[in-house]
Amino acid sequence: xxxxxxxxxxxxxxxxxxxxxxxxxxxxxxxxxxxxxxxxxxxxxxxxxxxxxxxxxxxxxxxxxxxxxxxxxxxxxxxxxxxxxxxxxxxxxxxxxxxxxxxxxxxxxxxxxxxxxxxxxxxxxxxxxxxxxxxxxxxxxxxxxxxxxxxxxxxxxxxxxxxxxxxxxxxxxxxxxxxxxxxxxxxxxxxxxxxxxxxxxxxxxxxxxxxxxxxxxxxxxxxxxxxxxxxxxxxxxxxxxxxxxxxxxxxxxxxxxxxxxxxxxxxxxxxxxxxxxxxxxxxxxxxxxxxxxxxxxxxxxxxxxxxxxxxxxxxxxxxxxxxxxxxxxxxxxxxxxxxxxxxxxxxxxxxxxxxxxxxxxxxxxxxxxxxxxxxxxxxxxxxxxxxxxxxxxxxxxxxxxxxxxxxxxxxxxxxxxxxxxxxxxxxxxxxxxxxxxxxxxxx
Amino acid sequence: xxxxxxxxxxxxxxxxxxxxxxxxxxxxxxxxxxxxxxxxxxxxxxxxxxxxxxxxxxxxxxxxxxxxxxxxxxxxxxxxxxxxxxxxxxxxxxxxxxxxxxxxxxxxxxxxxxxxxxxxxxxxxxxxxxxxxxxxxxxxxxxxxxxxxxxxxxxxxxxxxxxxxxxxxxxxxxxxxxxxxxxxxxxxxxxxxxxxxxxxxxxxxxxxxxxxxxxxxxxxxxxxxxxxxxxxxxxxxxxxxxxxxxxxxxxxxxxxxxxxxxxxxxxxxxxxxxxxxxxxxxxxxxxxxxxxxxxxxxxxxxxxxxxxxxxxxxxxxxxxxxxxxxxxxxxxxxxxxxxxxxxxxxxxxxxxxxxxxxxxxxxxxxxxxxxxxxxxxxxxxxxxxxxxxxxxxxxxxxxxxxxxxxxxxxxxxxxxxxxxxxxxxxxxxxxxxxxxxxxxxxx
Numbered sequence: 001x002x003x004x005x006x007x008x009x010x011x012x013x014x015x016x017x018x019x020x021x022x023x024x025x026x027x028x029x030x031x032x033x034x035x036x037x038x039x040x041x042x043x044x045x046x047x048x049x050x051x052x053x054x055x056x057x058x059x060x061x062x063x064x065x066x067x068x069x070x071x072x073x074x075x076x077x078x079x080x081x082x083x084x085x086x087x088x089x090x091x092x093x094x095x096x097x098x099x100x101x102x103x104x105x106x107x108x109x110x111x112x113x114x115x116x117x118x119x120x121x122x123x124x125x126x127x128x129x130x131x132x133x134x135x136x137x138x139x140x141x142x143x144x145x146x147x148x149x150x151x152x153x154x155x156x157x158x159x160x161x162x163x164x165x166x167x168x169x170x171x172x173x174x175x176x177x178x179x180x181x182x183x184x185x186x187x188x189x190x191x192x193x194x195x196x197x198x199x200x201x202x203x204x205x206x207x208x209x210x211x212x213x214x215x216x217x218x219x220x221x222x223x224x225x226x227x228x229x230x231x232x233x234x235x236x237x238x239x240x241x242x243x244x245x246x247x248x249x250x251x252x253x254x255x256x257x258x259x260x261x262x263x264x265x266x267x268x269x270x271x272x273x274x275x276x277x278x279x280x281x282x283x284x285x286x287x288x289x290x291x292x293x294x295x296x297x298x299x300x301x302x303x304x305x306x307x308x309x310x311x312x313x314x315x316x317x318x319x320x321x322x323x324x325x326x327x328x329x330x331x332x333x334x335x336x337x338x339x340x341x342x343x344x345x346x347x348x349x350x351x352x353x354x355x356x357x358x359x360x361x362x363x364x365x366x367x368x369x370x371x372x373x374x375x376x377x378x379x380x381x382x383x384x385x386x387x388x389x390x391x392x393x394x395x396x397x398x399x400x401x402x403x404x405x406x407x408x409x410x411x412x413x414x415x416x417x418x419x420x421x422x423x424x425x426x427x428x429x430x431x432x433x434x435x436x437x438x439x440x441x442x443x
Numbered sequence: 444x445x446x447x448x449x450x451x452x453x454x455x456x457x458x459x460x461x462x463x464x465x466x467x468x469x470x471x472x473x474x475x476x477x478x479x480x481x482x483x484x485x486x487x488x489x490x491x492x493x494x495x496x497x498x499x500x501x502x503x504x505x506x507x508x509x510x511x512x513x514x515x516x517x518x519x520x521x522x523x524x525x526x527x528x529x530x531x532x533x534x535x536x537x538x539x540x541x542x543x544x545x546x547x548x549x550x551x552x553x554x555x556x557x558x559x560x561x562x563x564x565x566x567x568x569x570x571x572x573x574x575x576x577x578x579x580x581x582x583x584x585x586x587x588x589x590x591x592x593x594x595x596x597x598x599x600x601x602x603x604x605x606x607x608x609x610x611x612x613x614x615x616x617x618x619x620x621x622x623x624x625x626x627x628x629x630x631x632x633x634x635x636x637x638x639x640x641x642x643x644x645x646x647x648x649x650x651x652x653x654x655x656x657x658x659x660x661x662x663x664x665x666x667x668x669x670x671x672x673x674x675x676x677x678x679x680x681x682x683x684x685x686x687x688x689x690x691x692x693x694x695x696x697x698x699x700x701x702x703x704x705x706x707x708x709x710x711x712x713x714x715x716x717x718x719x720x721x722x723x724x725x726x727x728x729x730x731x732x733x734x735x736x737x738x739x740x741x742x743x744x745x746x747x748x749x750x751x752x753x754x755x756x757x758x759x760x761x762x763x764x765x766x767x768x769x770x771x772x773x774x775x776x777x778x779x780x781x782x783x784x785x786x787x788x789x790x791x792x793x794x795x796x797x798x799x800x801x802x803x804x805x806x807x808x809x810x811x812x813x814x815x816x817x818x819x820x821x822x823x824x825x826x827x828x829x830x831x832x833x834x835x836x837x838x839x840x841x842x843x844x845x846x847x848x849x850x851x852x853x854x855x856x857x858x859x860x861x862x863x864x865x866x867x868x869x870x871x872x873x874x875x876x877x878x879x880x881x882x883x884x885x886x
Contacts, residue, residue, distance in 0.1 A: 003726040004689065004775060007603065007697035012684070014604065031684045033649070033847060051604055051652035074847030076684070076818075103684070106847035107820040131646035131843040140650055147607045154597075160450065161457065161494055164590045166676045166858070168877045169612065169659050170625070170636075172885045182613070184627035184636070186673075186884055187665070193613075193627070193636075200877065203574035203886070206476070207583055209494035215658060216612050222630070230629075233609045241455070241474045241519070241546070246447065254450035283446040332447060375519075377550040396886035400574040404476060404517030404549035415609070434611045434643065441629055442615045443646070443839035 015052040018083060018093055028095060029080040030055055031103065033135075034073050036115035044068045046097065047090075047115070048079065049135065053269065056089040057081065057097040066100040073115075076104040114139075123427060130434060130443065141270040142431055146419040148267040150214055152259025153235045153413075159258075160251070162237060163208040167200035169193055169216065173393035182220045193218035196412060201238040202344070202373060203400045205408045210239040214415075224438050226427040227312075227365060229416060231436040238373075238410030245346070245356040245372040248409040249286060249332050252360060252368060256281040256330070263422075274423055279329035279362070285322055286332035286358070292318045308337045316364040323363075334358045336371075343383050346372040346409075356409075362421045370411025377401040458495040461526060461536055471538060472523040473498055474546065476578075477516050479558035487511045489540065490533075490558070491522065492578065496712065499532040500524065500540040509543040516558075519547040557582075566870060573877060573886065584713040585874055589862040591710040593657055595702025596678045596856075602701075603694070605680060606651040610643035612636055612659065616836035625663045636661035639855060644681040645787070645816060646843045648851045653682040657858075667881050669870040670755075670808060672859060674879040681816075681853030688789070688799040688815040691852040692729060692775050695803060695811060699724040699773070706865075717866055722772035722805070728765055729775035729801070735761045751780045759807035766806075777801045779814075786826050789815040789852075799852075805864045813854025820844040 012031045017023070032048030032055060044059040046068075057079050059068045071077065078101040086094040112121060112129055114136040119126065126133040134140050154164065170186060171194050182193040197213050204211045217234040242248060260278045263271060271278070287295070290307075296317035297304050305311070310318070310333065322328040335354040338347050345355040357371025374380045380401055384391060391398060419431040429435040434443060455474045460466070475491030475498060487502040489511075500522050502511045514520065521544040529537040555564060555572055557579040562569065569576040577583050597607065613629060614637050625636040640656050647654045660677040685691060703721045706714060714721070730738070732753075739760035740747050748754070753761070753776065765771040778797040781790050788798040800814025817823045823844055827834060834841060862874040872878040877886060 001769065002729045004692045004696045004729050005726045006700050007693050010686075031849075033849065051606070072847075076847060076849035104818050104847065104849055107845045110846055111842075129839075129842070131649055131839060132846055134647075134650040143608070143651075144606060146609075150607060151601070158594070163494070163587060164593060165586070165876060166589075166659070168674055168879050170661065170674055170879055170884070182627055182629070184625055186625070187663075187881055189884060191884055199886075204577075204876070206574055207577040208586075216609070218613065220630075231611055231613055243453075249447045250450050253447045257449050283448045286445045286447050326444065375547050393885070396572075396574060399554075399572070402550045403553055403575055404515075404519060404547065406474075406476065406519035406547055433608060433647070436611050436613055438630055441613070441632060441634055442836070443642070 012078065015050055015055060015091060018055070019091060023083050024085055026083050027080065028083045029078060030057075030095065031076070031078040034071060034075045034077060035135075037068075037071060037073055039068060046071060046077075046079070046100075048077070049137075054090040054137065056086065056094040058094055059097050064097050064100070066097075070102070071100060072106060074106040074110055075102055077102055123429060127429060127435065127440065134433075138273055141273040142419065142423055142425075143433065144267060144270045145263065145274070145276070145423060146415065146431060148263045148270075149259055149415060149419055149422070150233075150235065152262040153214065153255055154212070155262070156255045156258040157210075157212045157237060160210065160254070162210040162212045162239065163204075165197075165201065165204050165208070165211045165213050166215070167194075167197045167204075167213060169218070180219050180221045182218050195219055196234065197236050198342075198344070198412075199394075199397045201236055201410060202405075202408065203397060205238050205240045206400055206403075206405050209241070209406075210237075212237040217412075222438065226429075227417065229428055229432060229435055229437060232428075232432070233415040235413040235415055235418075236410065238408060240406035240408040242372065242407055242409050245334075245358065245370070245409050246286075248370050248372065248411055249284070249334075249358060249360075252370065252411055252413075253281065253284050256284075276423060279422070280327065281330065284330045284332055284360075285326055285328050286334055287318075287322075288335045289333050289337070289354070290335070292331075292333050295321050308340050310359070310366070315361050315366055319361050319364040329363055331361050332358045333361060341371070343387055343389060344373045344380070346374050362418065365417055365421055367417045367421065368411050368413045370409065372407070372409040375401065375405045375407050455521065458493055458498060458534060461498070462534060466526055467528055469526050470523065471526045472521060473500075473538065474519070474521045477514060477518045477520060478578075480511075480514060480516055482511060489514060489520075489522070489543075491520070492580075497533040497580065499529065499537040501537055502540050507540050507543070509540075513545070514543060515549060517549040517553055518545055520545055566872060570872060570878065570883065577876075581716055584716040585862065585866055585868075586876065587710060587713045588706065588717070588719070588866060589858065589874060591706045591713075592702055592858060592862055592865070593676075593678065595705040596655070596657065596698055598705070599698050599701040600653075600655045600680060603653065603697070605653040605655045605682065606647075608640075608644065608647050608651070608654045608656050609658070610637075610640045610647075610656060612661070623662050623664045625661050638662055639677065640679050641785075641787070641855075642837075642840045644679055644853060645848075645851065646840060648681050648683045649843055649846075649848050652684070652849075653680075655680040660855075665881060669872075670860065672871055672875060672878055672880060675871075675875070676858040678856040678858055678861075679853065681851060683849035683851040685815065685850055685852050688777075688801065688813070688852050689729075691813050691815065691854055692727070692777075692801055692803075695813065695854055695856075696724065696727050699727075719866060722865070723770065724773065727773045727775055727803075728769055728771050729777055730761075730765075731778045732776050732780065732797070733778070735774075735776050738764050751783050753802070753809075758804050758809055762804050762807040772806055774804050775801045776804060784814070786830055786832060787816045787823070789817050803854075805861065808860060808864055810860045810864065811854050811856045813852065815850070815852040818844065818848045818850050
């Protein structure tokens with residue numbers, strides 16, 4: 001009987017192993033994809049793309065035991081040879097290639113020049129050739145930064161006593177109600193794709209006290225802008241025993257502080273590749289919604305047209321104001337008007353036209369909506385009635401409150417938007433592996 | 444201007460803080476949900492449910508400065524008093540309650556008796572009152588174990604150089620094709636919910652070399668069994684430069700080894716609550732599909748009816764065989780027949796009727812399907828043609844192979860099934876927060 005005993009160290013080495021002390025002069029074996037070849041006749045540079053970066057291998061007609069003409073760009077190969085220092089090569093090392101084994105060959109030449117430092121390609125073309133375009137070192141680095149953000153979110157929340165949950169994406173009713181919901185047939189019953197895990201995570205506060213989820217959400221909005229997607233990854237958290245919605249803002253600030261440190265520590269390679277300066281997160285100003293509108297209107301001479309919501313241009317001006325006045329990259333805008341917030345938002349007892357809620361703006365863009373929720377059963381049912389909403393489909397949600405819930409609050413963060421603003425991109429599709437928008441459903 | 448500076452230590456203490464050295468005799472403040480009250484007139488025990496477990500608080504008519512009659516089960520409260528040792532109390536501590544503040548009150552009494560150690564309630568009733576039933580300590584512990592499994596998966600794979608990805612759940616075409624797909628209308632275009640991130644993760648192997656995803660998958664199968672769900676959480680990985688599909692089995696074994704250690708270390712409380720003995724994962728036997736069928740048929744006198752697939756009863760008997768003969772909780776069944784595997788499965792060059800693929804059985808249940816994939820463009824298009832499948836909707840997927848892909852393989856693990864078998868449950872709904880099946884679409 002054969003037994004599988006776990007992961008064995010392979011013969012081939014990764015870049016971090018090549019860079020260890022005392023490796024110089026050793027016979028080494030590496031594998032990778034041929035990123036590019038510069039062939040100068042007797043000598044050629046074969047640049048391998050590995051998951052940690054690039055490795056330069058030198059072919060010399062006299063010493064290498066393979067034919068350089070047989071090596072194609074985009075092939076997967078294994079190369080053995082002697083490891084040398086080389087100041088000009090990536091990571092300061094190169095391999096004098098002796099043997100080369102072809103593991104896999106492309107059928108056609110590349111449609112895009114992925115080996116350029118900055119790809120001179122439109123977003124449209126990059127998305128049409130997504131799995132190819134992402135082989136570019138800079139393009140790929142964006143999604144390592146995105147990984148770091150999600151990792152920071154989870155690791156920070158584990159430390160804070162949160163439990164990770166997995167809630168269903170097919171449901172009988174959406175969290176916020178409204179028209180922007182994808183509908184489907186579920187074994188001859190009408191069903192929807194959830195816009196948010198909102199109701200589920202609230203129900204789970206009564207169980208785990210503190211919960212989070214990272215997963216897809218679906219919005220059938222007919223927006224066609226640089227900041228909207230019809231499917232995106234939401235970083236959601238919700239927790240009990242808050243003393244006010246300031247606790248929710250403090251938790252988000254803590255997450256951002258933790259994550260920027262994590263990026264500095266574990267993703268410095270990608271920060272350098274992309275030339276990123278991380279934003280300041282030691283403290284984040286918080287300003288009331290109506291005050292924020294006024295400040296921006298006064299300073300930049302812009303008339304307030306809609307007193308109940310922030311227009312995209314206002315988000316930009318408010319961010320500009322706080323950057324100029326306080327050198328702040330982030331700003332919490334608090335106390336949004338009740339009529340623009342969902343039924344579960346806690347109203348301000350001092351003025352019920354406003355809610356104990358907030359948005360977080362980051363360099364001109366809303367990346368979070370959060371706040372305190374109603375935890376009292378009667379207050380909740382009265383609010384539903386006052387809005388003319390039905391309790392149908394909300395039975396278990398309301399039951400949860402009937403049987404006791406602590407004061408609680410939470411938030412949702414758009415992962416692609418947050419990543420985009422950290423990186424300094426201006427279109428959310430740049431930080432989405434396979435965007436879903438009005439025109440794009442493939443691949 | 445107000446500034447938010449991050450998470451502040453609250454006044455109230457968590458259980459791990461109460462258990463620290465030198466806390467005995469201190470004035471402490473805690474919050475929590477009233478799990479149960481035992482009122483004996485002059486004295487009462489108020490058991491608080493906190494995220495880490497239960498805390499016993501003692502009310503005494505003479506010293507407590509509140510009226511016990513005003514404290515209801517399921518209320519959220521804050522209690523202050525002196526911390527004492529108490530052998531019989533949970534965690535060996537109790538609080539002599541002096542003050543009690545009610546933060547939130549239930550509107551009705553509980554429909555289920557959640558404070559019992561084992562709930563004497565049908566699965567049906569537990570699911571109908573899911574957010575209430577999960578307040579039971581044992582019910583809730585199941586999902587902490589589930590968290591540990593996902594956490595183990597991610598942490599192990601980060602260490603192994605994998606990148607986390609987020610692929611779309613709405614697509615134009617499903618990974619495996621076939622009829623068991625949920626369909627929806629996407630802005631007047633036909634769309635589907637993805638059955639698996641298979642095609643996306645393969646495409647990303649060419650970019651990141653090693654990738655994983657933890658997310659929902661959707662199957663419109665009309666099964667009504669204890670082991671099927673129509674939406675579940677899939678732990679998916681895919682990686683390049685494998686030397687054979689044994690590397691994929693080795694990676695899964697490594698994940699299981701890592702995760703069992705993590706559960707022992709970080710989830711010992713929940714293992715104890717549920718009385719779990721973790722399975723052996725030091726080595727996992729691997730046996731060919733046809734050999735496994737024979738062994739089970741011989742030993743247990745069962746006739747082989749379907750030579751191309753394993754019936755559920757055969758999975759149970761094969762597991763039983765390896766438990767009895769090798770004391771193995773897991774067994775890899777390898778070389779599944781080609782006709783039962785999807786188009787992208789790599790066929791065995793020695794016998795093309797079989798594939799270089801495997802299932803992992805755990806205590807009688809299939810929890811993983813995996814294997815090596817076809818990485819050669821021509822081999823892939825020929826296989827599609829031989830199966831009479833169209834290339835429509837697979838353009839970008841096929842393009843990826845046209846432009847070079849390393850030999851690679853991967854797997855998908857059903858999170859709820861794995862959790863269920865670790866815990867020793869016999870219905871996958873027990874380890875699903877909000878199951879979706881033929882009859883259940885709510886809450």
